[in-house]
Amino acid sequence: MEMEIEQTKPKDFTDSQHEIAHIIKALAHPARVAIIEYLLSVDTCICGDIVDVLPLAQPTVSRHLKELKNAGLIKGTIEGNTICYCIDENTIEELQKYFTNISVKLTLKNKNCC
Amino acid sequence: MEMEIEQTKPKDFTDSQHEIAHIIKALAHPARVAIIEYLLSVDTCICGDIVDVLPLAQPTVSRHLKELKNAGLIKGTIEGNTICYCIDENTIEELQKYFTNISVKLTLKNKNCC
DNA sequence: TATCTTTATCGTAATATTGCAATATTGCAA
DNA sequence: TTGCAATATTGCAATATTACGATAAAGATA
Numbered sequence A, B: 001m002e003m004e005i006e007q008t009k010p011k012d013f014t015d016s017q018h019e020i021a022h023i024i025k026a027l028a029h030p031a032r033v034a035i036i037e038y039l040l041s042v043d044t045c046i047c048g049d050i051v052d053v054l055p056l057a058q059p060t061v062s063r064h065l066k067e068l069k070n071a072g073l074i075k076g077t078i079e080g081n082t083i084c085y086c087i088d089e090n091t092i093e094e095l096q097k098y099f100t101n102i103s104v105k106l107t108l109k110n111k112n113c114c
Numbered sequence C: 001t002a003t004c005t006t007t008a009t010c011g012t013a014a015t016a017t018t019g020c021a022a023t024a025t026t027g028c029a030a
Numbered sequence D: 001t002t003g004c005a006a007t008a009t010t011g012c013a014a015t016a017t018t019a020c021g022a023t024a025a026a027g028a029t030a
Helices: A015-025 A030-041 A058-070 A089-107 B015-025 B030-041 B058-070 B089-107
Strands: A074-079 A082-087 B074-079 B082-087
Touching: A015 A089, A015 B030, A030 A058, A030 A074, A030 A082, A030 B015, A030 B089, A058 A074, A089 B030, A089 B089, B015 B089, B030 B058, B030 B074, B030 B082, B058 B074
Parallel strands: none
Antiparallel strands: A074 A082, B074 B082
């Protein structure tokens, strides 16, 4: 008969790890970083000119926008002929809190190695 | 003779956009999120047991560690037979500041659309 | 209606990522 | 020295990502 062995190795990552990785992944490309930074820089969010400020063709930009939208980082509102894109503050705040939490925990940690 | 036309479309992304995307990309996978969270959870950074807490084979974990190290998110110190990995606070802080800056700018922005 | 503008989707090629088995490396311990 | 333990590297297959041209869709405008 087999002894029960302490099983530490998990079968999968946690849901939370999958989720945060998914959001972070949406920013893991310079094009999508540039899109967020551009949306941040313009005061209105009427954004029919995103293609003009990126070194990419229109279909490629469209894909990147879709990915950002899919991750909840931007919202798009149809405005007649154009689409008004803007940053979703809640998701950015989630990222901000995630990294702030890590930072805070690090400052509270033992520092007697590395 | 050609007229000079206002050229808004850039040739490439900025260095800063490439850099931040590179760091962010290192966290764009649940395995690497899990590694950071594990390193954060253990008090010492003697970390010879990372493979045991991840649902991945040893070579795969080694690859993920390499990628985190390459992005400056972790540091590895050879400690005799094992390697002592720990989080690089400076890089985490950089991310934290990046997202805090976006958050702050968003709260100061016009909110009359979307 | 016909055409223009804006954005999305499809098809496809090039490249990158991920995972694991096999193997190499390096230090420690018998 | 021999063998073991901890990591890294290599090779390779499967899959994902990225880019762009061509095309489609849908509202605006002549």
